Amino acid sequence: MLFNSFEFLLFFLPVTLVGFFVLGRFQPRVAAAWLTLASLFFYGWWNPLSVPLLVASILFNYIVARYIVSGGDDLNGRRRKAGLACAIAANLLLLGYFKYANFFLTSAGSVLGANWRMADIILPLGISFFTFTQISFLVDTYQGKAREYDLVHYGLFVTYFPHLIAGPVLHHQQMMPQFARPATYRLAGENIAMGLTIFSLGLFKKVMIADTVAMFSTPVFDAAAGGATIGFVAAWGGALAYAFQIYFDFSGYSDMAIGLSRMFGIALPLNFNSPYKAVNIIDFWRRWHMTLSRFLRDYLYVPLGGNRRGAARRHVNLIATMLLGGLWHGAAWTFVIWGGLHGMYLVVNYAWQALRRRLGHDLTRSTWPGRHAGRLVTFTAVVAAWVFFRATSFEAAVRILKGMAGANGFRLEAPPYYVETLQHTVLVPVAIDLGWELKPLAVLAGLLVVLLMLVWWAPNTQELMGRFSDALDPYERETSVTRAGWLERFPPRLVAAVVGVIFAISLLGLVTEVPSEFIYFQF
Numbered sequence: 215m216l217f218n219s220f221e222f223l224l225f226f227l228p229v230t231l232v233g234f235f236v237l238g239r240f241q242p243r244v245a246a247a248w249l250t251l252a253s254l255f256f257y258g259w260w261n262p263l264s265v266p267l268l269v270a271s272i273l274f275n276y277i278v279a280r281y282i283v284s285g286g287d288d289l290n291g292r293r294r295k296a297g298l299a300c301a302i303a304a305n306l307l308l309l310g311y312f313k314y315a316n317f318f319l320t321s322a323g324s325v326l327g328a329n330w331r332m333a334d335i336i337l338p339l340g341i342s343f344f345t346f347t348q349i350s351f352l353v354d355t356y357q358g359k360a361r362e363y364d365l366v367h368y369g370l371f372v373t374y375f376p377h378l379i380a381g382p383v384l385h386h387q388q389m390m391p392q393f394a395r396p397a398t399y400r401l402a403g404e405n406i407a408m409g410l411t412i413f414s415l416g417l418f419k420k421v422m423i424a425d426t427v428a429m430f431s432t433p434v435f436d437a438a439a440g441g442a443t444i445g446f447v448a449a450w451g452g453a454l455a456y457a458f459q460i461y462f463d464f465s466g467y468s469d470m471a472i473g474l475s476r477m478f479g480i481a482l483p484l485n486f487n488s489p490y491k492a493v494n495i496i497d498f499w500r501r502w503h504m505t506l507s508r509f510l511r512d513y514l515y516v517p518l519g520g521n522r523r524g525a526a527r528r529h530v531n532l533i534a535t536m537l538l539g540g541l542w543h544g545a546a547w548t549f550v551i552w553g554g555l556h557g558m559y560l561v562v563n564y565a566w567q568a569l570r571r572r573l574g575h576d577l578t579r580s581t582w583p584g585r586h587a588g589r590l591v592t593f594t595a596v597v598a599a600w601v602f603f604r605a606t607s608f609e610a611a612v613r614i615l616k617g618m619a620g621a622n623g624f625r626l627e628a629p630p631y632y633v634e635t636l637q638h639t640v641l642v643p644v645a646i647d648l649g650w651e652l653k654p655l656a657v658l659a660g661l662l663v664v665l666l667m668l669v670w671w672a673p674n675t676q677e678l679m680g681r682f683s684d685a686l687d688p689y690e691r692e693t694s695v696t697r698a699g700w701l702e703r704f705p706p707r708l709v710a711a712v713v714g715v716i717f718a719i720s721l722l723g724l725v726t727e728v729p730s731e732f733i734y735f736q737f
Contacts, residue, residue, distance in 0.1 A: 217467070218720075257378055271344065281293075339735060377475075384483070414713050418717075420466035427665065446624045453601050467732045495563045529561045536557030539556075
């Protein structure tokens with residue numbers, strides 16, 4: 215079931231909301247159990263056979279967590295350490311089997327000249343997210359940070375449907391206190407209004423922007439996968455279109471998840487903060503998939519040694535962390551290369567900062583030209599890396615990168631598949647009806663410029679909401695969030711009317727198009 219589907223909007227969401235708050239008036243624990251069961255139903259909508267696996271994972275990790283707690287200080291904590299190590303290994307083995315078994319077998323077989331492959335394995339949706347969520351819970355339990363072990367609340371913590379499929383990656387101490395708070399189970403008009411506003415913004419980003427621009431990226435990557443030579447215009451058009459597609463797709467999902475959760479009176483941590491406004495790659499990773507970045511830092515980079523053993527070791531740890539982060543996104547060498555590229559970007563960024571410090575530069579101060587130059591360089595590097603993230607093979611990615619580099623010529627001509635794509639959009643037919651003589655290349659260029667202006671200069675959701683920002687980011691203060699409060703400048707009725715129009719336009723988009731999955735549903 216997709217957030218951007220009528221089944222979800224007209225059936226699942228209203229039924230779940232009404233049941234949650236009706237039961238919450240009499241017995242909050244029963245309401246929590248209702249929301250857990252509803253989340254399992256939501257998860258099982260795609261494949262009911264995946265539900266027993268998720269339930270078994272929850273019970274296993276909960277039992278191990280109680281075992282770790284009951285271990286006390288026996289034998290210097292060896293029992294606790296053994297329980298933690300075995301549970302983490304079991305979680306990673308489960309993830310490895312479903313997600314990476316065939317990848318490693320085929321990779322080893324290609325090296326050894328053998329045809330090794332298991333039968334096709336159906337990847338359970340969200341397995342990476344609920345695995346990482348439970349690993350963090352186990353570590354928190356071992357470190358004494360997890361202090362509540364109610365099975366109903368723990369089950370809700372793992373299955374909670376706004377985050378279950380595509381994040382954010384949650385921490386136990388963020389969510390369990392909210393599930394135990396009586397006010398969570400009381401209906402509040404402000405929560406509903408706030409949640410619907412944020413959800414509507416996210417729905418519009420997904421349906422009207424991400425899905426539209428996808429029509430310009432998909433033909434290019436499909437042509438590259440088919441062995442076609444990709445020209446300069448098509449290569450940059452496809453790469454930039456995908457960069458905007460994944461931006462608005464993930465931004466839309468993040469807004470929708472936060473908005474949905476807010477309707478239930480529960481705040482999720484901020485997971486997306488205008489990453490294309492980043493002035494360097496370090497800043498980018500403080501803004502993109504923020505909860506995953508913190509998970510990789512706290513549970514991988516720091517245990518590897520972090521920056522405690524000198525610059526050289528820090529660089530090795532950075533690359534290792536990003537390589538594994540790339541592999542987390544998918545079982546393909548293209549994802550590993552994408553992670554490796556970002557690892558190298560980070561190494562270069564840290565080395566550049568170290569050089570500037572030795573030259574006596576004040577890194578806390580910057581000029582307007584310097585910030586915009588850094589933003590342009592960072593954006594270009596991120597777009598180039600996205601090519602490997604999106605391409606179905608290394609060869610396809612290289613074809614597009616060669617086109618971007620001008621190796622196939624610089625002819626300013628739209629390829630046939632762009633012309634065909636535009637015929638299926640409202641842009642060209644409307645222009646023709648108005649008497650405008652628009653060429654496909656001009657339409658594409660205009661669209662990309664508008665989107666670039668939006669991601670670089672337009673306020674994001676938390677900036678729009680202003681005084682409500684604490685509800686969006688109640689736990690994390692590591693990334694600066696400008697709280698402009700744009701919507702406070704306008705009358706509430708006008709804001710409500712605009713949000714209503716945005717929601718209605720998005721619904722019309724759902725009527726005319728088949729709902730598409732979010733990109734991060736694949737991981």
